[in-house]
Amino acid sequence: MGEIIVVTSGKGGVGKTTTSANIGTGLAAAGHKVVLVDTDIGLRNLDVVMGLENRIVYDLVDVTSGNCRLKQALIKDKRFENLFLLPAAQTKDKSAVSPEQMRTLATELKEEFDYAIIDCPAGIEQGFRNAIAGADRAIVVCTPEVSAVRDADRIIGLLEAAELRNPKLIINRIRPEMVKRGDMMDISDILDILAIELIGVVPEDESIVISTNRGEPAVMDQASKAGEAYRRITRRIKGEEVTLMNLDVPLGIFDKLKKLVGIR
Amino acid sequence: MTRTEHVALKGTRDGLVLYLDPVADFGLLMNELDKLLKDSVQFLQGANVRCYAGTKEYAEDEHVMLVTVLRQHHLEFSGWLTTEEVYVPGKVQAYTEDKETRLREEGMVEGSCLFVERTLRSGKSVQFEGHVVVLGDVNPGAEIIATGNIVVLGSLRGVAHAGATGERRASVSAYHLAPTQLRIADLVTRAPDEEASGRGPEIARIKDDQLIVEMSGMNSRRGKDR
Numbered sequence: 222m223g224e225i226i227v228v229t230s231g232k233g234g235v236g237k238t239t240t241s242a243n244i245g246t247g248l249a250a251a252g253h254k255v256v257l258v259d260t261d262i263g264l265r266n267l268d269v270v271m272g273l274e275n276r277i278v279y280d281l282v283d284v285t286s287g288n289c290r291l292k293q294a295l296i297k298d299k300r301f302e303n304l305f306l307l308p309a310a311q312t313k314d315k316s317a318v319s320p321e322q323m324r325t326l327a328t329e330l331k332e333e334f335d336y337a338i339i340d341c342p343a344g345i346e347q348g349f350r351n352a353i354a355g356a357d358r359a360i361v362v363c364t365p366e367v368s369a370v371r372d373a374d375r376i377i378g379l380l381e382a383a384e385l386r387n388p389k390l391i392i393n394r395i396r397p398e399m400v401k402r403g404d405m406m407d408i409s410d411i412l413d414i415l416a417i418e419l420i421g422v423v424p425e426d427e428s429i430v431i432s433t434n435r436g437e438p439a440v441m442d443q444a445s446k447a448g449e450a451y452r453r454i455t456r457r458i459k460g461e462e463v464t465l466m467n468l469d470v471p472l473g474i475f476d477k478l479k480k481l482v483g484i485r
Numbered sequence: 486m487t488r489t490e491h492v493a494l495k496g497t498r499d500g501l502v503l504y505l506d507p508v509a510d511f512g513l514l515m516n517e518l519d520k521l522l523k524d525s526v527q528f529l530q531g532a533n534v535r536c537y538a539g540t541k542e543y544a545e546d547e548h549v550m551l552v553t554v555l556r557q558h559h560l561e562f563s564g565w566l567t568t569e570e571v572y573v574p575g576k577v578q579a580y581t582e583d584k585e586t587r588l589r590e591e592g593m594v595e596g597s598c599l600f601v602e603r604t605l606r607s608g609k610s611v612q613f614e615g616h617v618v619v620l621g622d623v624n625p626g627a628e629i630i631a632t633g634n635i636v637v638l639g640s641l642r643g644v645a646h647a648g649a650t651g652e653r654r655a656s657v658s659a660y661h662l663a664p665t666q667l668r669i670a671d672l673v674t675r676a677p678d679e680e681a682s683g684r685g686p687e688i689a690r691i692k693d694d695q696l697i698v699e700m701s702g703m704n705s706r707r708g709k710d711r
Contacts, residue, residue: 371607374624378606414624414642416604 223254223331226338226458227356229380231372233343235364236393239429239439241340242270243448244360246438247455249304253335256295256305258326260352261342262317265309272299272436273306282310285322291329300441305334315347320354327355336458345379353380359388360420365395365406370414377417389420391454396425397468421454423447424468487524489517494534501534501560502571507541515554522558533563537571589654596633605629605643625665634658644668658688658701672696 228241238261245257259267262282268274279294284307291307298304310317330337341352353359359380363373373390380388392411399405412419426447432439439448440455446466453463487494491506491514505514534555543551552562588595597615604619607626611617616633619641627643629635634656635647641659646668648655653670666675667689674696688701 371626375607375626378609381606413640414622416622 223334224336224358225327225331225356226336226358226360227341227353227385228338228360228362229341229349229352229376230343230362230369231345231376232364232369235362235369236423237343237362238266238270238340239433240360240362240391240393240423240451241267241338242438243440243451244455244458245304245336245338246271246298246301247440247451248336248338248458249298249301250441251455251459252303253459254303254333255336255338256307256330256334258307258330258337258339259309260318260323260339260348262309262348263311263314264342265311267340268296268306268308270433270436271306271438273308274436277308280308280310281326282313282317285318285326291326291333300437315342315351318351320350323351323354325355330355345375349376349379353383353385356385359385360391361388361415361417362391362393363411363415364393365400365411367406370406370411374415377415388417390415390417391421391423392419393423394425395422395468419465420457421450422465422468423450423454424466487521489521492517492521494521500563501532502566503534503536504571505536505538505541507539511543511547511550515550518551518554519557522554522560530559531561533561535564535566536562537566539568594634594654598633599631604639607643623659623664631655637662653691656688656690658686660686662687662689662698667696669696 226244228237228244230237241257245255249255257267257271258281259265260281261267268277273296276296279289281294283289284291284294294307295305296308298306327337339352339356342348361373361376361380363369377388390412392408395408396405400407408419408422424446426439426445428442428445429439429447432442432445438451439445440451442448450466453466456463491509493504495502495504503518536551555562594616599611599613599615599617601611601617601619601621604621605611605623605627607624609627610630611628612630614632617629617631617635619629619635619637619639622639623629623637623641623643623645625642628645629643630646630649632648632650632652635645635658637645637659639659640661641657641664643664644666645657645664647657648670649668651670655669657664657667657669661684663676666673668674669689669691672691672695684700686701687698689696689698691697
């Protein structure tokens, strides 16, 4: 019996889709049978990030409305035999699916897969309610910005109201050097307000932009810092105890010189 | 409390009160009263009884009759009560003015209270007629509106409105008081732009038409009044 994990945030642009793609790919790389479900109907992205856009024939709405069987709509990933994508419809809107239908779909997915990662749209309306309907666990993605933390707080409240207890937090796009200067919220500031369990911290990384455009999740890139963070998150989702990544910025040669001379 | 269908006898802090059903037939009332007192007379001998029958006024002879029935059972009639003076089920009892002032002087306030045993997150609104106590945090984007006082055993970062119906003696206190906006009765303030951290518990109340925040503890109210 598989597990349905919804990736949500409230605010847009904090990295839900990137996170979904990387966690899904990471779990598949570890040998699990995984399906990624894009519930952002009308604004689908997950297919692009996975580089599978040109293989879409049927979509989520086709499945829930009975136009096709689940198997027909699932797209097999380029890299992994055991990774699949259920894309969102682009020509419909969020009201094309109901929470009831999502629950039915979730039961079906659980029989077939070890993990189903649901990529939730931004906002707290129908799209959000659909995405969380069949979920067993929730991951909240948040960037170190006041607005993102505020929205994440709201989302956590709504998840609790929907009986999705103990959501886990991913802090995304953190810039250690800015935190060090005191120009960015640090991890403890965020945890102070949200008060939920932290499952990972992902540093801001240019390689994410590159991998997103190429359609190849960064989790497979051994050189990428963000990729390393996602690999650790993947292992934590499987229940392993993994330490947080060391995000300390190494001192540059100039800093070392200054330290030697004694200027602060 | 002993009662029949139309008559009830109740002991209160201020003595015995006899409730008579205002719409019942007077003869019936007297019969029931007689029966009621026969059963309980031993306990009550010699006591004073005040009577209440809503806004109904009885005729002179009916009144005499009532006093006589009470006497037969060794009870002394000692006057009528008005609606304000008795507790009527379904209606909140009006506190007498002097009791409230007396409590205030002792540094006490009473009233109904809502306990919130969780953290209030953004988007959550709690409104209550009375006092509100939160065992948790109040995050930015959440609000509490109370007609009485607000106490937060955690961080108050959202919006709090105490004394919402105009009670200027209301207060807001928190272990960490850093609200987005603070309102007491008709006064509104917002947090200073620069937040001082680690100040400990604080309490906000109105003094001389100004909303002020002070340390909660020995050097606040008690220190100044005594």
